[in-house]
Amino acid sequence: MTATPFPVSEIVASRRPHRKDAARNYDALLTAAREAFAEHGAEASLEDIARRAGVGIGTLYRNFPTRRDLFETVYADEVNALCRAAVEVADREPWQALTSWLNRFTGYMVTKRAVREALDDESDIFMACRESMYAAGGPLLERAQKAGVARADMDFGDLLRMVAGITATAFEDDAQRDRVLAIALDGVRTGR
Amino acid sequence: MTATPFPVSEIVASRRPHRKDAARNYDALLTAAREAFAEHGAEASLEDIARRAGVGIGTLYRNFPTRRDLFETVYADEVNALCRAAVEVADREPWQALTSWLNRFTGYMVTKRAVREALDDESDIFMACRESMYAAGGPLLERAQKAGVARADMDFGDLLRMVAGITATAFEDDAQRDRVLAIALDGVRTGR
DNA sequence: ACTCTAACGGAGGCACCCCTCCGGTTCAAC
DNA sequence: GTTGAACCGGAGGGGTGCCTCCGTTAGAGT
Numbered sequence A, B: 001m002t003a004t005p006f007p008v009s010e011i012v013a014s015r016r017p018h019r020k021d022a023a024r025n026y027d028a029l030l031t032a033a034r035e036a037f038a039e040h041g042a043e044a045s046l047e048d049i050a051r052r053a054g055v056g057i058g059t060l061y062r063n064f065p066t067r068r069d070l071f072e073t074v075y076a077d078e079v080n081a082l083c084r085a086a087v088e089v090a091d092r093e094p095w096q097a098l099t100s101w102l103n104r105f106t107g108y109m110v111t112k113r114a115v116r117e118a119l120d121d122e123s124d125i126f127m128a129c130r131e132s133m134y135a136a137g138g139p140l141l142e143r144a145q146k147a148g149v150a151r152a153d154m155d156f157g158d159l160l161r162m163v164a165g166i167t168a169t170a171f172e173d174d175a176q177r178d179r180v181l182a183i184a185l186d187g188v189r190t191g192r
Numbered sequence C: 001a002c003t004c005t006a007a008c009g010g011a012g013g014c015a016c017c018c019c020t021c022c023g024g025t026t027c028a029a030c
Numbered sequence D: 001g002t003t004g005a006a007c008c009g010g011a012g013g014g015g016t017g018c019c020t021c022c023g024t025t026a027g028a029g030t
Helices: A009-015 A020-043 A046-052 A057-063 A067-088 A094-118 A124-146 A156-168 A174-188 B009-015 B020-043 B046-053 B057-063 B067-088 B094-118 B124-146 B156-168 B174-186
Strands: none
Touching: A020 A046, A020 A057, A020 A067, A020 A094, A046 A057, A046 A067, A067 A094, A067 A124, A094 A124, A094 A156, A124 A156, A156 A174, A156 B156, A156 B174, A174 B156, A174 B174, B020 B046, B020 B057, B020 B067, B020 B094, B046 B057, B046 B067, B067 B094, B067 B124, B094 B124, B094 B156, B124 B156, B156 B174
């Protein structure tokens, strides 16, 4: 994958330092931050993130001068992966392509929820990510609608928020989550 | 309402002190806590709650020795109101009764989400509240199922979590939230 | 009115977090 | 190898929150 079809993918790459040790630390910080945000939400301690990454707090601040910078980068990274996933499912049946992408979307929501708390919805990066994501996933819904397997009176934003909400909730087990999600998607599906 | 059909309702009353000033402070603390939890989630500062209530931090700790005590009381209070709401809608059409109760449930979710973060799911109070709530709302779903207007292959827990998830999410506006919730409930409804 | 006990509020000790600054270290280019 | 620029880690100052403790206040019963 040499081309980058979505502008967001540039964000992570552009920040990444060139020196070997610096790049390693940068990656470790991103991984640690993703974990910490998933675990503690937006309130995650930056010092804890640095500790997890096995790096001094100074190194964290050099790479990400503000808490916001760290958020944005983690978020963009995640969106990027999601966009790539949309390409991968494109060859399946319309309904199946849509639902399996939504499944991948579930994982991304963990990070998303933390970012929602911290990032302004009007933030440039947030809007760029949104755009990328709609460009990647939107066609999947449109295809299903044209094939007559998804109701026409809703848009991609409605669908995303529905799935987002459901997957962000705590369930007794994965089976229950899948069951509930399936019921909700039954409301989206047409022709049985 | 002299009788208390749900055990949870005892919790708040039993803690409330008898002296006039003490009772006033207790109420102020509960109100302030409810606001703070809705605003900041489980991480809300106890000192801030005391400040909002116009009360010293010592008073907060005397009434609620641990953060958990405060959570439990606020939560039980909310559940209690929800149980009473179930009685109020009982005389409507099955589907209408169910959906209007779910609407009331939406408001309660704001507190609930904060409590989820802080309280162990296995906590005694948490389980008692759960039981009270199921006892209050469960029959509404059962009635709809018996009337043939709700699908039979789901239980009350599934429904609650679905609604909980959707209403906890941020939407562009209330119209969108209602639209999405309606679509999801279409997956629940049967016979059109 | 008087008493005495329950309740009050906030000072203070401890812990944690944020962020800056700088002496020491390591990479990479020559 | 040498060198210097880039990078490293963490000490430290300022801020906030948690919780305890205790001198002061005010309600309730007589």
